[in-house]
Amino acid sequence: MLVKEGKSVFNGVAIGKIFVYRKADKAVSQNQVEDTTAEMARFEAAKEKAMSQLKGLYEKALKDVGEEEAMIFDVHQMLLDDLDYNESIQNIIENDKMNAEYAVFMTCEQFAAMFLSMDDDYMRGRAADVKDISERVISILNGSQVSPEAMPEPVIILAEDLAPSETVQFEKDKLLALVTQKGSANSHTAILARTMNIPSLVSTDVEVDPDYDGKMAVVDGFAGLLYIDPDEETLTKMYEKKGRADQQRALLQEMKGKETVTKSGKHIHLYSNIGGIQDVDAVLENDAEGIGLFRSEFLYLECDDYPSEEVQFEAYKTVLSRMGGKKVIIRTLDIGADKQIGYFDLPKEENPALGYRAIRICLTREEVFRTQLRALYRASAYGTLSIMFPMIISVKEILRIKEIVEEVKLELAREDKPVGNVELGIMIETPAAAVISDLLAPYVDFFSIGTNDLSQYTLAIDRQNQSLDNFFDPHHEAILRLIQVTIENAHKYGAWCGICGELGADMELTQRFIQMGIDELSVSPGYTLALRKRIREC
Ligand code: PEP
Ligand code: MG
Numbered sequence: 001m002l003v004k005e006g007k008s009v010f011n012g013v014a015i016g017k018i019f020v021y022r023k024a025d026k027a028v029s030q031n032q033v034e035d036t037t038a039e040m041a042r043f044e045a046a047k048e049k050a051m052s053q054l055k056g057l058y059e060k061a062l063k064d065v066g067e068e069e070a071m072i073f074d075v076h077q078m079l080l081d082d083l084d085y086n087e088s089i090q091n092i093i094e095n096d097k098m099n100a101e102y103a104v105f106m107t108c109e110q111f112a113a114m115f116l117s118m119d120d121d122y123m124r125g126r127a128a129d130v131k132d133i134s135e136r137v138i139s140i141l142n143g144s145q146v147s148p149e150a151m152p153e154p155v156i157i158l159a160e161d162l163a164p165s166e167t168v169q170f171e172k173d174k175l176l177a178l179v180t181q182k183g184s185a186n187s188h189t190a191i192l193a194r195t196m197n198i199p200s201l202v203s204t205d206v207e208v209d210p211d212y213d214g215k216m217a218v219v220d221g222f223a224g225l226l227y228i229d230p231d232e233e234t235l236t237k238m239y240e241k242k243g244r245a246d247q248q249r250a251l252l253q254e255m256k257g258k259e260t261v262t263k264s265g266k267h268i269h270l271y272s273n274i275g276g277i278q279d280v281d282a283v284l285e286n287d288a289e290g291i292g293l294f295r296s297e298f299l300y301l302e303c304d305d306y307p308s309e310e311v312q313f314e315a316y317k318t319v320l321s322r323m324g325g326k327k328v329i330i331r332t333l334d335i336g337a338d339k340q341i342g343y344f345d346l347p348k349e350e351n352p353a354l355g356y357r358a359i360r361i362c363l364t365r366e367e368v369f370r371t372q373l374r375a376l377y378r379a380s381a382y383g384t385l386s387i388m389f390p391m392i393i394s395v396k397e398i399l400r401i402k403e404i405v406e407e408v409k410l411e412l413a414r415e416d417k418p419v420g421n422v423e424l425g426i427m428i429e430t431p432a433a434a435v436i437s438d439l440l441a442p443y444v445d446f447f448s449i450g451t452n453d454l455s456q457y458t459l460a461i462d463r464q465n466q467s468l469d470n471f472f473d474p475h476h477e478a479i480l481r482l483i484q485v486t487i488e489n490a491h492k493y494g495a496w497c498g499i500c501g502e503l504g505a506d507m508e509l510t511q512r513f514i515q516m517g518i519d520e521l522s523v524s525p526g527y528t529l530a531l532r533k534r535i536r537e538c
Contacts (some may be wrong), residue, residue: 001231006179006204007469008224009190010526013242014177014199015235018228019155020213021162028105028138036094043089043100046140050133051077069311072129079126080133085111101141108134132304156217160208164188164339168301172196172278177219179204179226186452186463186502188338194502195275197282197526201226203466252529255536256287262514262538269520270532271327273500276302277315280322282525287532290327290384292448292522293500294319296372297335305343306368312375320383327384329448329500329522331427332372334358334390338464353462358391363400373408380420388425388448393432398443429453429501434482441493448522449486451501455479474503480512487517498522507534514538 033039058073079085085107092103108130115127154176159166161182167189178193183202193200199221206226218227218238222245227234260270271292272283276299283291299307299315307315320328335341336357349355362369376387389401405424412419428434429450437447451474456463458479461472483499490497498520503509505523510531513521523531 001234002228004204004206004226004228006201006206006224006226007185007466008221009185009200009202010194010198010524011221012177012197012199012245013221013238014156014219015238015242016154016156016176016217018158018212018215018217020208020210021157021159021166022143022210028101029099029142030102031099032097033093033099034097036097039093039100040090042141043093043103043137046100046137047080047086049140050080050136053136054080054133066314069308075126076129076133079129080137085130101138104134104137104141128305156219158206158208158212162189164192164298164301167192168275168298177201177221179206179219181206181208182466184464184466184469186455191273191452191502191524192275194524194526195273195279195282197524203469252533255529255532258532258536260289260532260535262535266514268514268518268535269327269498270528270535271329271498271500271520271522272525272528273522274319274525277318277322279525280319283528284322286525286528288525288528290329291319291323292327292329292498292520293388294328294330295334296330297333297339297341300333300335300341301339306371309371309375309378312372313378316376316379316385317382320379320385323383325384327386329386329388329425330376331388331390332359332376333362333368336361353456353464359389359397359401360391362389363397366404369404370408373405374412377408377412377419377422378417380422381418383420385420386423386425386446388427388446390427390450391429391453392426392440393430395436395439395443398426398440402443425495427453427500428482428486429457431458431482434486437486437489438492441489441495444495446495447486447490447497448520449483449497449499449501451479451483451499451503454482454501455503458482474506475509479503480509483513484516491517496520505531507531510534511538 054073054077058070062070088107088110089103092098092106093100111130112127115123115130118124154174156177156179157170157175158179161180162178175196175198177198178200180189180202181204183189185202187202190200190202199219201219201224204226212228215229218230218234220238220241230238259267261267269289271290272286272288273293274280274283274291275295299312316330335344336346336355337353340346346356376385379385392398409419423445425444425446425448426440427450428437428447433440434454452463455474459472459476461468487497496519499513499518500522504521505527521531
């Protein structure tokens, strides 16, 4: 038995097999082969697996976003089955005696170049599709692909590190726990783990050794420990611990349906943070009063290209309709820094956290922003929508946002598209915004304090950098004072103020936040009932 220490980002006990996650290997090997029949068989097997994945993706997209958007996976299947494409691969393997990866790669290059040289825009667009299917086949061939199909049963993922774009690919019901060698407690992967309600460790002192694949393991999120090949005694103890944790969770069920109110009668709005439609079930199961932060960028991270107005409209509408009139606060696109999306083609930066991100991208690439705002306002007719804007530092930004919002609303009115009454708010997640919150408050309906970024910028501690953890103090007086001043200034101008950063779930601070006058707390769905209990004790 091996025992490894990590930093827990979500409590709980998970028991199951390890799946060692390897990053997709983009390098393509180039080798001569003797046995071309065996090589052709390798290609055929990989192709068959890719086909079945594409079928699965078609079904999933059909269910989640509709037929029009699902069609792309149909097109991918047709391209993968194309006679010329397959003949080219066969020729390179059989005549040139090259390995299958190289044959697929060369064929892809030829076909992509051919599509790109065409006059028709639609045909030129197919170059990206050929690349996509070829990369899929190559990553299956070289064994670097993780897909839900590769995980026959729920597993504990062991990885060096996980980018948000990788974490979102995992099927939630195939995950027991996440364990990463790198990563910090405030990283987006940690936040996703909390949203998914699974015990997880970051910054773990463990090698990402392929030999661990398939080994039995236990993640103890209470103690921050990973046991690999646990002995009988440990396993028995861990099953007992898991049982107690399940029991405690069951006890919290009595909080369902109860009001979130302090002993002195102050009601606190208790909302949930989500990353996508798939998290709405957890919000409803945990009886949250609404959604306080929908990180809309995850919708963009899950797509291979800019999600259209229609795709976004359907997603927002689904969330609003499922919440049945309860408040839903959707944050506009917040990418950049650790949330990189290939098709945005963002420039490489020396200091990405201090760089081109969030509202800065939206205000300079207005077409992207306007598409999202149109989708949001159209969806607003189906529930109670609030929109909030990330990374604000000035009044000037709010004024420009409001101009664009008015133009979008006018456009929709001209098209006779109904819209609802939408509250507008901003995230307070830069020290600048907190300090001038008195100047910002008159222009908005609400503030939502993003303590994850507010902490990193106030303390000058990169939230991604695990080696600074010893210097990081989430209860630092500077952060608490900025929260206090933000709440006071919001109230002075008739705006309400909440917290949607991870600190909102820190129950050592609940009493203090209430004394400061906080109106709302938005936390991962799994924390909702425990926090309700804590608030009722205050
Ligand atoms: C925050 O910064 O606290 C926040 C809620 O936004 P994100 O974690 O997505 O940056
Ligand atoms: Mg933030």
